[in-house]
Amino acid sequence: MDSISLPPILLDIPRNAVVAIGLPLVFGSLSGYPTKDVVRGPWYMSLRRPRVEPPRAAFGIVWPILYASMGWASHLAIRAYDQSLSPSSRMDAYAGLKLYWIQLGLNLAWTPLFFMAKQKGLALLDILPLTGVVYWMTYTLHHATNGATTLFLAPYCAWLTFASYLNFEFWYLNRGRPELKEF
Template structure:
């Protein structure tokens, strides 16, 4: 018998990983979102691109995506001995760090340009991650595709924010004037 682990053992390993990775990623996503907020004067004053979705969409989409990403990570993490597993996990960690830092770069620093640099880097590393996941577990790579599509859309959206706000949204706040009559 050439089997290292039975299908039941592999399924149990995946379930243990998923019980760890899914809540962890949802929590990290939530905490990353706390690094900045769209509820600021700066963001409200930006010219929004026509393709900007309603704000409620973001929380719903990101929650679903973090669950899918957590399941994909669990599939790869539980693939003990699979060729390329280590590379896939390192790439995943890098893209996750970039993902979580975008909110701070865009909203926290109030910098559309820094946000675009971070999310552009995230897009590149995420493509490499999906390829690496494909080599380890194809189902994991397929679970990552909606995330990749959303990040590519967000990259385009970030670019459109920059085009619509070439000054970076740093226009002067209107000075309050005081009228004095003599």
């Protein structure tokens, strides 16, 4: 990953706080918008449920907060990159920004995999590395930002851990069952 350079636009986007926060909010909302119909539909309603599951309304509250938090963390990361005199802090900030864009891509892929394609197993294969990348990003940016990003990314780590459990349970409890076809 060290030899891969970020295109300049991926460094410029988080420099503007409004764009840094708005981009994941907009793309996350666009990714999640179609799910409101799916979660009320026969396919989702027919799935065997995990033992612990938050109310549906929680997702519409939690995800915008997490998207805004990750966007703000990217803004703090680029500020650290631009302002740090320490080569190791600059390297960590740059590496953290690479991880930021990787996790955002994995994050935005999960909803279409799970809800639109109805591929619980593929979604699980997405969310597990997503969770790992977010923990790695949080750790990497902690040093570069003197812990400032950790305050915004720790809730995301916790939620993804819980979401990974939910995805695993949906996959495990429903494996081998014929998929309900929607018309």
